[in-house]
Amino acid sequence: MFRVAVDTPLRRLFDYLPPDLPQGAAKLRPGIRVRVPFGRRRLVGVVISVADTSDLPPERLRPILEVLDEAPVLEASTLELVQWAAEYYHHPVGQVLATALPKLLRLGAGLEATEERWTVSASGTEAAAAGAPKRAPKQRALLELLLSRGGAAASEVLSEHSESWREAARALEKRGWLERSDVARVQVPEPSRVRAGGPMLLPEQGDAVERVAAASGAFAAFLLQGVTGSGKTEVYLRLTEETLVRGRTALVLVPEIGLTPQLVGRFRERFAGPIAVLHSALTDSERLAAWRAAWSGHARIVLGTRSAVFAPVADLGLIVVDEEHDASFKQHEGSLRYSARDLAVVRARLANVPVLLGSATPSLEPLNNVAAGRYTRMRLLRRPGESKPPLLKLIDLRTNAIEAGISTPAALAIERHLAADGQVLVFLNRRGYAPTLLCTACGWIAPCRECDARLTVHLAAGRLRCHHCGADAPLPARCPQCGFAVKPVGQGTERIEATLGERFPGVPIVRLDRDVVRRRGDLDSVVRRMSSGEARILVGTQMVTKGHDFPNVTLVVVLNADQGLFSTDFRAPERLAQTIVQVAGRAGRGAKEGEVLIQTEFPQHPLLQSLLAGSYDGFAEAALAERLQASWPPFSRLAALRASGKTRDAALGFLAEARAVAGAPPRGLRLLGPVPAAMAKRAGRYHAQLLIESQERPPLHHFLDGWLPRIEAQKSAQRVRWALDVDPLELF
Numbered sequence: 001m002f003r004v005a006v007d008t009p010l011r012r013l014f015d016y017l018p019p020d021l022p023q024g025a026a027k028l029r030p031g032i033r034v035r036v037p038f039g040r041r042r043l044v045g046v047v048i049s050v051a052d053t054s055d056l057p058p059e060r061l062r063p064i065l066e067v068l069d070e071a072p073v074l075e076a077s078t079l080e081l082v083q084w085a086a087e088y089y090h091h092p093v094g095q096v097l098a099t100a101l102p103k104l105l106r107l108g109a110g111l112e113a114t115e116e117r118w119t120v121s122a123s124g125t126e127a128a129a130a131g132a133p134k135r136a137p138k139q140r141a142l143l144e145l146l147l148s149r150g151g152a153a154a155s156e157v158l159s160e161h162s163e164s165w166r167e168a169a170r171a172l173e174k175r176g177w178l179e180r181s182d183v184a185r186v187q188v189p190e191p192s193r194v195r196a197g198g199p200m201l202l203p204e205q206g207d208a209v210e211r212v213a214a215a216s217g218a219f220a221a222f223l224l225q226g227v228t229g230s231g232k233t234e235v236y237l238r239l240t241e242e243t244l245v246r247g248r249t250a251l252v253l254v255p256e257i258g259l260t261p262q263l264v265g266r267f268r269e270r271f272a273g274p275i276a277v278l279h280s281a282l283t284d285s286e287r288l289a290a291w292r293a294a295w296s297g298h299a300r301i302v303l304g305t306r307s308a309v310f311a312p313v314a315d316l317g318l319i320v321v322d323e324e325h326d327a328s329f330k331q332h333e334g335s336l337r338y339s340a341r342d343l344a345v346v347r348a349r350l351a352n353v354p355v356l357l358g359s360a361t362p363s364l365e366p367l368n369n370v371a372a373g374r375y376t377r378m379r380l381l382r383r384p385g386e387s388k389p390p391l392l393k394l395i396d397l398r399t400n401a402i403e404a405g406i407s408t409p410a411a412l413a414i415e416r417h418l419a420a421d422g423q424v425l426v427f428l429n430r431r432g433y434a435p436t437l438l439c440t441a442c443g444w445i446a447p448c449r450e451c452d453a454r455l456t457v458h459l460a461a462g463r464l465r466c467h468h469c470g471a472d473a474p475l476p477a478r479c480p481q482c483g484f485a486v487k488p489v490g491q492g493t494e495r496i497e498a499t500l501g502e503r504f505p506g507v508p509i510v511r512l513d514r515d516v517v518r519r520r521g522d523l524d525s526v527v528r529r530m531s532s533g534e535a536r537i538l539v540g541t542q543m544v545t546k547g548h549d550f551p552n553v554t555l556v557v558v559l560n561a562d563q564g565l566f567s568t569d570f571r572a573p574e575r576l577a578q579t580i581v582q583v584a585g586r587a588g589r590g591a592k593e594g595e596v597l598i599q600t601e602f603p604q605h606p607l608l609q610s611l612l613a614g615s616y617d618g619f620a621e622a623a624l625a626e627r628l629q630a631s632w633p634p635f636s637r638l639a640a641l642r643a644s645g646k647t648r649d650a651a652l653g654f655l656a657e658a659r660a661v662a663g664a665p666p667r668g669l670r671l672l673g674p675v676p677a678a679m680a681k682r683a684g685r686y687h688a689q690l691l692i693e694s695q696e697r698p699p700l701h702h703f704l705d706g707w708l709p710r711i712e713a714q715k716s717a718q719r720v721r722w723a724l725d726v727d728p729l730e731l732f
């Protein structure tokens, strides 16, 4: 009898008899995909275990229809991880597998390694001979590269030449000049190996590498704490090298590959051969190809975002989580809500390998694990090249003149740094032109109809947009209520860019936020213009803190540090401190000393004061003490039951009933709520949550196990969308 996980919301496995096939059950093992009858459908499932008995009477058992694999798609430790996640996040195994496996595999695609090949068509050859395409240099370069290799090449080869060849390839495919095909891999190209050596390690780097390497072959968790530019990536590279030399594979998790092409680039520079890169922008067949390269052990380096924590990795030897504090490691939407950072540690434990978490601003959870002796912390205190840490100063917005969001001292500092040939980074965590459109006559404010939010003015685009639901409308010239003129109020990055342009005429300014990246797709060009020194001022959101190294930035101005100082979410201060320190870390990365100015109306606020006095460590210590006192995580365990419905009553009513069916919670466990979310209406739906807080982990999970089936049985559950979020990161 085989227990099979199938992608359904039912929280259990399904029993099947061996297939009526000539080869029978010979190769059936856990991790093998099978096609099974499920009601009237046929579904692809994964064998989880083999059992002697079933709870079902024998006449109701049906046989497996087809065995899809020769070898397991998920090897033992990944399969264990999937089951661990199913239990910990209280989610059906079949649906965890849906997160873990590429879609094409879930639909039954084969596992054998095929190779994606790109071939120049006859018309493509003709066009190239005629010098086309003239206006698309990347496409032209790709065509020429392919022609120089006899007219065809595998995708891996192309990736080694350029990180961004795919866009060009797709454009050429549309023109009919290139053809894509999947062919069986003929000869095995050389596996990943070291291409180039790195610099001499600083003593602290060498020490970190040695300690992690010494732990190989067993589980151990390390926290590598070092400011941006202190050489963490170099440590990852060296440990990856060490892992390859031992014949093992390294799994490297990063926040968002689209934003950190430099990291992928550095791995490609250092290592020859295939690297399996897994991220959310891949097409289904690209994902399958990368997944197969990892599965077959052909790629000895697997680099990916959140869901790559489930990637099949043959001979896993090391796990690295870069920027572990980054919120994108937490999946907080959809059905399976998980933390890839936490699962990475679990996976390391299951596979008996070391795991290294890196950050300039570690989250409080791993810091607490360091304090408790569970993780080993290693620090990189110096930046290579001896540049000094930047000098932080607060600008009191109550006593300084401010014009269009920029205070006089900040404006003077910008002038000074520009005059001294430095570059300036201006940070504001709000994109668009202005957060509000106001009628000065009647007080009307442009609202989003679907959300409890205002519409943001996007002046250049001439649109009003909601940053929560995506609603998009033309920018009105007059108030729809009284016909009087309307005006944008407040600042967004687009407006700051314009303001600085007026204040510093002739100084080239670039902007980096999601609008820029989406509209022009030119993150690259912003980075290039800053790196080359052509642009002198960079205005941006959070996005500027990710990955890019601009060594000539000597001044960072944080325009508004106050969002988050007084939030109801107990994690808001941590996020704010991380953002400030990350942004500040962008100053003075080269030889010149950096300066950081933070504009605030609350210069006496303890959070800002602790950052000034002791940088991030001082803050973290105070914040952990506060969490202990208030008994928030990591000193307690949280889960959030979230619901949304068409009406407020549907969402709140469902949660109230859930609370009622919970009965009296056991000792040490509290139910808080239900309460409407801070922004209750979002995209036309009303959101609410019920928090479950527990002193210890086991009673929480025991409680959830008993409670969830009762919630599922509630009639009111049919009128809402609901999900359980274990270890929620944001409390809306």
Ligand code: ADP
Pocket: 199, 200, 201, 202, 205, 226, 227, 228, 229, 230, 231, 232, 233, 234, 235, 384, 385
């Ligand atoms: P982080 O990942 O902490 O931001 P990086 O590893 O990217 O830091 O290092 C910052 C810069 O310093 C990079 O340009 C890197 O090549 C360089 N670097 C790192 N380690 C050394 C070293 N031991 N000697 C010389 N340069 C180094």
Ligand code: ZN
Pocket: 439, 440, 441, 442, 443, 444, 479, 480, 481, 482, 483, 484
């Ligand atoms: Zn009006």
Ligand code: ZN
Pocket: 448, 449, 450, 451, 453, 466, 467, 468, 469, 470, 471, 683
């Ligand atoms: Zn909206």
